[in-house]
Amino acid sequence: MRRTFAASLGAVVAVAGLAAFTPAAGQASTIVTPSVERARVHVVKPGHSIQKAVNKARPGDVIQLKAGHYDGGVLVRKRLTIRGVGNKTVLRPGKKDHCAKAGQPGMGICVLGHAKHPVKDVTIKKLSVRNFKETGVLGYYTDRLTVEHVLAKKNGEYGIAEFRSTRGRFVHNWVERSGEHAGLYVGDIANARGTVVAGNHASGNAMGLLIRHARHVKVWGNSFVRNCTGITLVDDGQRGGQGNNAIWKNDVSKNNRVCKPHDPVPALHGTGILLFGGDHNTIKKNKVKWNRGKLPYSGGIVLFPGVPPQNRPAAHNLIKANHVRGNAPYDLVDKSGSRTNRFHGNHCKTSKPRGLC
Structure with a gap:
């Protein structure tokens, strides 16, 4: 389990030392319209280069995409x-992958900053990212990255993900069939400073949402259904752990797909909300129903220790007022390695150990 969810960042670590990428010169396929307060709107037509418009734009400008198909691999700094204009604006793999030239191949849109200079206030909205080998929308060292009303479908690792980033907003997105890891991901940040995951729908993924080695993330009003696992919170053994996250009023149901193990992810099947370690998380007022499996960590809401070799217990977590019914083998499971977790007012029928309902 040492590499369970650990090192899923892959080559992202290399980004911090990269110099800015300068694409080959060429005429941008844009129409530039003056806007208020010095901001400009760059209109890009189908088949033309988003990257050229991005390179030409000044900070604060808007890249407006028409309905149609565009090449992805767009690098934003x-x-x-x-x-x-909605799901009819589609980014898909093309001939030029500008994210690859910055060390991040296989991304639809990559927003890449540095440890001391995060990219701030980038917004990606009302479009579709499909069939990318790695991730639909990636943020790395960002602050206030907003991704909203995005359809991320059939991407290889993650649908929408941010690493080492703060104050992100993932809202009202639809994420389907992200192959190896998770539809939505937040991780590798000691204090995410209230990153919000709200109003999203994730289905057909290995994990609907993965929060790994991160604190202070707020998750509410989402639908995580028909994944292998709905929500997964992981202490992967790194210094600082995982915790202080708030998970409330989500629909986490029928996450019964079968995902075979593959490095670095273990087998997943039939779990609603899963904590591998972590502390001071609040799991409250969620609907967790009909998650059924036969793995040791299958069930409704399940607490296990974190990954080896540290095996830190899941401790001081509050599980309160959740509607947890029809899960198997149990609605609530506490194998956390700690007696400090609190289970109050949950509507459930079965638990291990007995007495948690």
């Missing part, structure tokens, strides 16, 4: 808005 400045404050911008990239906005489509």
